[in-house]
Amino acid sequence: MLTNEAGAFPVDREGASEDETGTVGNLGVSEYSPLEKVHLFGFLDGWDVLYPRLQEIDFRRDVRQLAVPAYFVDGAQEVPGRLRLFDEWYAQLQAPRKDHLVIPRAGHRSLFERPEAFVPYLERLGTESGPGGN
Numbered sequence: 189m190l191t192n193e194a195g196a197f198p199v200d201r202e203g204a205s206e207d208e209t210g211t212v213g214n215l216g217v218s219e220y221s222p223l224e225k226v227h228l229f230g231f232l233d234g235w236d237v238l239y240p241r242l243q244e245i246d247f248r249r250d251v252r253q254l255a256v257p258a259y260f261v262d263g264a265q266e267v268p269g270r271l272r273l274f275d276e277w278y279a280q281l282q283a284p285r286k287d288h289l290v291i292p293r294a295g296h297r298s299l300f301e302r303p304e305a306f307v308p309y310l311e312r313l314g315t316e317s318g319p320g321g322n
Contacts, residue, residue: 247277257285259313261306263294287313 258281262271278288291298291305299306 248273248280251277252280252282254281254283254286256283258283259286260288261298261309262288262290263296263298263301264290264292265295266298267296 260274260278262274278286289305289309291302294302294305
């Protein structure tokens with residue numbers, strides 16, 4: 189699925205910072221060492237170790253309240269099933285402050301696909317929280 193993400197989850201990538209190769213295209217960036225590139229960003233550990241442990245966790249049931257501010261970013265073209273579950277959880281979530289930015293014309297990796305929408309949001313949150321951040 190990762191190698192055909194654009195086919196599985198079509199997103200309007202016109203003007204996006206990330207092209208249709210998505211995750212696979214990111215393997216070529218200079219920030220990653222050869223070892224990190226071979227390890228595929230830890231995806232293998234995620235599927236083998238992390239994801240099986242997460243199967244029984246349901247935030248709607250298990251995480252109804254947070255003691256810290258919570259900020260979330262999604263793409264409007266995220267996988268629909270994931271957004272539905274998130275929306276249910278977010279509606280009931282209690283936190284000192286919570287905010288949810290939905291970036292138009294972005295999919296699962298919205299921060300990378302549309303940084304021009306994400307960066308000002310992050311800057312605004314930094315300004316609102318004051319020195320040292322909250």
